[in-house]
Amino acid sequence: MKRFLLAAVLSLLTAGSTMAQTVVLVRHAEKVDASADPVLSEAGQARAAALAAVLADAHPGHVFTSPLQRTRLTAGPAADFHSVTVEPIGFEGGTPAHVAAVAARVRALPDSAVVLVVGHSNTIPLIARALGYTAAADMADCEYDRLTMLDLNGEHTAAVVGRYGAPTTC
Template sequence: MWLSFVRACCGAALLFTLPGFAEPVKSVYLIRHAEKGITEGHSRDPQLTECGQQRAQALAGFFKSVPLQAIYSTDYQRTLHTAAPIASAQQLEVRQYDPNQLEQFAQTLQQQPEQNILVVGHSNTTPTLAKHLTGRPVAALTEADFDRLYQVLLTPAQPQLNVFRQTFRCAG
């Protein structure tokens, strides 16, 4: 399901051992929350749908092979519930960040000592955060895009961005 992503991550892990890197390479993984429910009143804080819950579980299964040191989420049910299975599997607490302070948050991430960090955000914040981390424009997400996974490699030379698509299919 995530074969191309796993191969890329394994390749990125090799960067940790290559000569010429004075400090470890950091990977920041960025995902948008899973599918959210649409309510009549268009709640500002909807829950995940059944499909969204399945996607969150699938993400937890994927990240089992990626040792994370930190997980960040906004303070919304859909992001927290997307992060929860991953955090549980990794035995980590979910830290919260302010989606209105993305430039400052990008600086915080760059200064963190952790080498593998996951950030769960939104369609309008995830590409923007990737842009702040890499210094390059990143294509916007639509309301229907739930399958993107961004890996930002913070190398001493130049940040690199890898974008992957999850081949998840909802069972139901």
């Protein structure tokens, strides 16, 4: 089932629509420890590489993260592969303001944009909902392998949820 979902995500990413934005949402990869701003563990580095591989044919032109290094490090290999600069969006005003800022930044892009957003277990579902995917499930703190692909077409949002990299267990 996981392979089918990932294949569907990849199919939609590579098919592309000139009339809809494609937004890929993932949580940062596994971190080395529970400190305030940790780097990625070896498993996290492998997951970041897996994300780059999944997005190799997707051609994201924009990459948004939080300002924390674990999100930037997760996005880094994919951004490097596509020669895109990672754009951190701050937490000024708290989580609701961050979510609104990410959604506004995505919505301001051209209709044909492909966007990667790397956030946190508490922000990625909120960002998905802010972009119109109201059924976005909350994430457990131990979940690192969810990839949500949104197709934003005006007021309509379609979503495919898949998994990438090594499976995580909660």
